Amino acid sequence: MDVKVRNLIKDEVVQMVDWTADEGWNPGLHDAEAFYATDPDGFYGCFDEKGMAGCYSLVRYEGDMAFAGCYVVRPDLRGGGVGRLLLNDVLARAQRYNLGIDGVLQMVPKYERSGFIRSHENARFRGVGEGEMPEDLHIIEELSIEELEEFDSRFFGCKRGTFLEAFVDQPGTVGLVSMVGDKVNGYGLMRKCRQGRKVGPLFADDATSARKLLSGLFSLAFGEDVFLDAPMVNRDAVSMAQEFKMEPVFRTARMYTKNIPRLPWERVYGITTFELG
Ligand SMILES: CC(C)(COP(=O)(O)OP(=O)(O)OC[C@H]1O[C@@H](n2cnc3c(N)ncnc32)[C@H](O)[C@@H]1OP(=O)(O)O)[C@@H](O)C(=O)NCCC(=O)NCCS
Known part of the structure; x- marks a missing residue:
C-alpha cells in the first residue's frame, strides 16, 4: 500500500x-x-x-x-x-x-493514550418535528454574515465566516434568529441529512430563547426525524431535549490535545457538527 x-x-x-x-x-x-x-x-x-x-x-x-x-x-x-x-x-x-475531536466512546482510552484530554460528552438526541412557529423569531437571512460570525464566535471560540456562509447556503438549510431589541441573543440552523434533519448549531444566551428557536425549527420539520447534538455539561440543554420528547441515540467524547478551552457550554444547546467542531 x-x-x-x-x-x-x-x-x-x-x-x-x-x-x-x-x-x-x-x-x-x-x-x-x-x-x-x-x-x-x-x-x-x-x-x-x-x-x-x-x-x-x-x-x-x-x-x-x-x-x-x-x-x-x-x-x-x-x-x-x-x-x-x-x-x-x-x-x-x-x-x-x-x-x-468528538470521539466515539469505545475509542476514548486509545485517544487518551495518544495524549488527548477528555472534556465532556455530547449526546445525539432524536425527536420528531411538530408544533407551530413562534411569532417573534427572525430568519437567518436578516443577519449579515459579519453579524452572524460575530455572535457565533462568542460560542465557538473563534471566527469562522467562510464555514458559516457555506453552511447557511446549503440547499434546504433553514436558520432562525432570536433578538432582544436590535440585539441577537440566539440562533439555530437546521439542515437536511441522510435521515431527517439535524439542528446545529443552536446557541442562545438564555433558556427561553433556546426553546423558542428549537420550537421554530421543529415546526419546519413537521413529521420528520430531528436530531440535536447537545453538550451534556449543559444540563438545561438535556432538559430541553427531554421537554421536546427527544431520545438519546448516540454519544461522543469531546477531547483536546493541549487544554480544555473555556467556552460558554451553558449557552451551547446544540453543537455544530461532530466533524468540524
Ligand atoms: C477506528 C478506526 C479508524 C481504526 O482504524 P484501524 O485501521 O482499524 O486501526 P489500527 O489497526 O491501526 O489500530 C489502531 C489502534 O486502534 C485500536 N482500535 C481500532 N479499532 C478500535 C475500536 N473499535 N475500539 C477500540 N480500539 C480500537 C487498535 O487496538 C489500535 O490500538 P494501538 O495502536 O494502541 O495498538 C477504524 O476501526 C474505523 O474506521 N472504525 C469505524 C469508524 C470509527 O469508529 N472511527 C472513529 C471515530 S472517533
Missing part, C-alpha cells in the same frame, strides 16, 4: 462523507461541499490499489484552534494498522494546535 498520506480532492471528500454515512453518523446532504469550502487543504487520506484506504479531516481555525473528524478506515483494512498511521499523521500535522 502507498502509505503516503495526501490531501483529498473534492470528489474524495464526497466519498469520505459517504463513508461517515456508512458508519451511521447521518451527515448532512450537502456537508461535503460546505466542509470542503471551509478548508480545501483540511482533508487527508491514504490509498491502495482499490482506492481510498482511510481518511480524516483536520480543519484549522484562527489562533491555535483545529478540529479533526471523519476518521474512517475502509472496512476490509481495519485492524491492520492504517488507523494508527492516520492518527500519527494527524497528530504530527496538528502539533502546534489545540486539536479537538
Whole structure:
C-alpha cells in the first residue's frame, strides 16, 4: 500500500462523507461541499490499489484552534494498522494546535493514550418535528454574515465566516434568529441529512430563547426525524431535549490535545457538527 498520506480532492471528500454515512453518523446532504469550502487543504487520506484506504479531516481555525473528524478506515483494512498511521499523521500535522475531536466512546482510552484530554460528552438526541412557529423569531437571512460570525464566535471560540456562509447556503438549510431589541441573543440552523434533519448549531444566551428557536425549527420539520447534538455539561440543554420528547441515540467524547478551552457550554444547546467542531 502507498502509505503516503495526501490531501483529498473534492470528489474524495464526497466519498469520505459517504463513508461517515456508512458508519451511521447521518451527515448532512450537502456537508461535503460546505466542509470542503471551509478548508480545501483540511482533508487527508491514504490509498491502495482499490482506492481510498482511510481518511480524516483536520480543519484549522484562527489562533491555535483545529478540529479533526471523519476518521474512517475502509472496512476490509481495519485492524491492520492504517488507523494508527492516520492518527500519527494527524497528530504530527496538528502539533502546534489545540486539536479537538468528538470521539466515539469505545475509542476514548486509545485517544487518551495518544495524549488527548477528555472534556465532556455530547449526546445525539432524536425527536420528531411538530408544533407551530413562534411569532417573534427572525430568519437567518436578516443577519449579515459579519453579524452572524460575530455572535457565533462568542460560542465557538473563534471566527469562522467562510464555514458559516457555506453552511447557511446549503440547499434546504433553514436558520432562525432570536433578538432582544436590535440585539441577537440566539440562533439555530437546521439542515437536511441522510435521515431527517439535524439542528446545529443552536446557541442562545438564555433558556427561553433556546426553546423558542428549537420550537421554530421543529415546526419546519413537521413529521420528520430531528436530531440535536447537545453538550451534556449543559444540563438545561438535556432538559430541553427531554421537554421536546427527544431520545438519546448516540454519544461522543469531546477531547483536546493541549487544554480544555473555556467556552460558554451553558449557552451551547446544540453543537455544530461532530466533524468540524
Ligand atoms: C477506528 C478506526 C479508524 C481504526 O482504524 P484501524 O485501521 O482499524 O486501526 P489500527 O489497526 O491501526 O489500530 C489502531 C489502534 O486502534 C485500536 N482500535 C481500532 N479499532 C478500535 C475500536 N473499535 N475500539 C477500540 N480500539 C480500537 C487498535 O487496538 C489500535 O490500538 P494501538 O495502536 O494502541 O495498538 C477504524 O476501526 C474505523 O474506521 N472504525 C469505524 C469508524 C470509527 O469508529 N472511527 C472513529 C471515530 S472517533
